[in-house]
Amino acid sequence: MPLALPLVPPGEPGSELSAGQDGDALVRRSVLPGGVRVLTERMPGLRSATVGAWVGVGSRDERDGHHGSTHFLEHLLFKGTDRRSAMDIAEAFDAVGGEANAATGKEHTCYYARVLDDDLPMAVDVITDMVTSARLDADELETERGVILEELAMNDDDPSDVAHEHFAAAVLGAHPLGRPIGGTPETILAVPRDAVWQHYREHYGPRTLVVTAAGGVDHDTLCAQVLRALEDGGWDTSSPAAPLGRRGDDGPGEVLAPSAGTELTVRRSTEQANVIIGGASLTATDPRRFVLSVLNAALGGGMSSRLFQEIREKRGLAYSTYSFSSGHADTGVFGLYAGCTPAKVDEVTRLLEQEWDRLAQDGLMPGELERSIGQLSGGLVLGMEDTGSRMGRLGKSELVHGELLGLDESLERIRAVTAEEVRELAGELAALPRSCVLVGPFGD
Structure with missing residues (x-):
């Protein structure tokens, strides 16, 4: 427990x-x-x-x-x-x-x-x-x-x-x-x-x-x-006060997210275009955060991920492409990134959205779930081999989660994720308003 x-x-x-x-x-x-x-x-x-x-x-x-x-x-x-x-x-x-x-x-x-x-x-x-x-x-x-x-x-x-x-x-x-x-x-x-x-x-x-x-x-x-x-240091440590309540203990705060997706182009004199598509996601304490981790690994979390294989390995359209997520007390963000030649940005953007939507509609292919869970499990264990990672885990457990999961408990939650849970969450995220940000040598 x-x-x-x-x-x-x-x-x-x-x-x-x-x-x-x-x-x-x-x-x-x-x-x-x-x-x-x-x-x-x-x-x-x-x-x-x-x-x-x-x-x-x-x-x-x-x-x-x-x-x-x-x-x-x-x-x-x-x-x-x-x-x-x-x-x-x-x-x-x-x-x-x-x-x-x-x-x-x-x-x-x-x-x-x-x-x-x-x-x-x-x-x-x-x-x-x-x-x-x-x-x-x-x-x-x-x-x-x-x-x-x-x-x-x-x-x-x-x-x-x-x-x-x-x-x-x-x-x-x-x-x-x-x-x-x-x-x-x-x-x-x-x-x-x-x-x-x-x-x-x-x-x-x-x-x-x-x-x-x-x-x-x-x-x-x-x-x-x-x-x-x-x-x-002069701080008063004599009173038996309780720690300050955690963020979100009094209910979720208001998030003023746009009602519809936003498209933005930022001009920079660069050789590459940098494109991100995505939208809102899970909070840091959502029980489905382990499902999100598996989803992220399968879609854009490594060299065997869909984005890497489709955009880089098969088509040679980008050197760097990945998906990412971050969670906060009352909201989160999920996105897909690629850097490519400006002339290829429309094709790459289409492929980013295509792979996301395909995961939402069809779910994981055979072997993807096992491979993603293995990637996360190995990364978690290897990441806990140094004192800095363990120190960080203690801090975030205390400030954010209000509970400390042991390594075995974290592995169990990752391994309990099902392919259907991944498909459902991918569909939920894909149905939210989607924003697109493009940075590169473009005009208005």
């Missing part, structure tokens, strides 16, 4: 949990004073560990006037605290051969580090210091404003990135999920330091913080380190 992760104050039933995992690994979870959640997965024999500090806030949570603040914080938390300069933070990890980074999503942010197990106390102290005590210095903010603008310019030079950004906006419309995670040059130039500071103070606190670690880690020791670091 999955390990349920209830949001209760410390000391109540469910605030201390443990579950054995594959390979003699052990997952433990504690709700600490103040509502901070700590999850660990001890992996016997490993001399390294990955630790992450998760905050359940992403780009969708930015209010008017705060757009771009989430991505700004991802950069600024590395620029110094009351106890450490930016160089101190960088040197701390370089001196032990470790690595530290951060990732901003539409619904959460994670600051993480991978180090030797002996250096885990240092990593916890530094990462927690960054999360609790960032200075957000005005001069550093202006310097980083230029860095972020260069990052956005780099992404804008990649036509496939441009296609994906416009596709999300086309499918999700005016909803905050349709905004770019990193912001736009306009929002980054406009957001003032006070807005970034307000965003930081509003969303970063004990009830929103989740700390996860995997590898050579001792749970009780880590909990003590986290509490000590939070107290050093």
